[in-house]
Amino acid sequence: MKKTMIAMTSITYAMKAKELCTASGIRCDVVRTPKNIGSGCGYSLSVRGDIEKAVALLDKNRIPHKQSYEI
């Protein structure tokens, strides 16, 4: 089964995003970005649920992020 991810710009934003999503009922975890997304090492939000809802929540709360992807 594929996993849906949101690449984050930093671990701090990743953890802030996890806190926000969890509080809104979206299950997720912070994981090391498993492939080079952008410019090398980084962290992603692994979302177990509606990723579009998660992205919208981050945007609404001005949490910067990179692209969504699947592995």
Place this chain on the structure above:
Amino acid sequence: MINFDNSATTFPKPESVRRAVSEAVKKYGGNPGRSGHELSMQAAQKVFEVRAAAAEFFGAETENVAFTVNCTYALNMAIKGIMQYGGHMIISDHEHNAVSRPVYALSESRGVEFSIARITDNEEETLRSFRRLIRPDTKCICCCVASNVTGRVLPYKRIAKLCKEQGICFIADCSQAAGIIDLKLSDGFDFICTSGHKALYGPTGTGLLITNGEYPLSTIIEGGTGTNSALLEQPSELPERLESGTLNTVGIIGLGEGIRYVSRLGPERIRQHEQQLCSRFITRISERKDIRIYRSEAEYLPIVSFNIGDISSHIAAMKLSEKGFALRGGLQCAALAHDALGTTSQGTVRFSPSVFNTLRQTDMLADAVLSI
């Protein structure tokens, strides 16, 4: 030994801080923000929780809290980050060397010009002193919230307002005041720089640089951040931009407990207790007419600087140490403040209690001072 040198660093630390540090050494040994394995992620989670606690304490966004080694590093990062391309800045005549030395170094190496505002007992006069030094190329005012020598509180909210009116950056040295005064970014600070090991009761080797994000900083230290590793350019995202290299996880976790401890008690309650000790100390040592206390009618933090006759402050502090009391003599790393006080040659002896000191200990110290 009874410690009355808490302005240098608080000791003892709260039991919760001691426990947290011990637990951190045992359990949180991974490198936070560098890997995806459990050890690293557990450490990163703890660091994030402390960052969030510090953000709440100072009214900041979590990502705008950067951990530093101490307040001196935080001040250097803020001052040099704002001023490294030149310009003019203003400091006060009550500054610690953590402000005055980096400013002087910038004047030597980068052509930065600086002016020194005079702090007087008249608040309006103090404000005028800052205002009249502002020039078209003034980029920032950097000053302490309170002097580390006398505890004198500067009119920091009005200085902040002046900065906002003039469109210049306000960098505050909150090292002595954080944990004693309830300071928030909303008081008008653009940068709060503080140590973590003083009135926040964290371990030594901890400090904070907190920003409202209005003034992006050039970096003075670059390196590994665990992100964007393929790029030579330092990442722009806070706080990682300002946190190159492995963090002091153990110290940070201890600092988190220190902040929670202060939050539970409340800065105002802590201040009242320490102020009570200062009042008692002043009353007791004032019995002796050749003791000079460096206070006026202005507002002070719970710090008392004094001298006994013309005895060198170093000698007086040494005699008190022999009697079992830790106080700091000399210039307290604040040459400008002593110039302003007129105590450059003698220095002062500094009494600075913590939440753990008692009236009985204060009386014992007063007896010792009176016996010198």
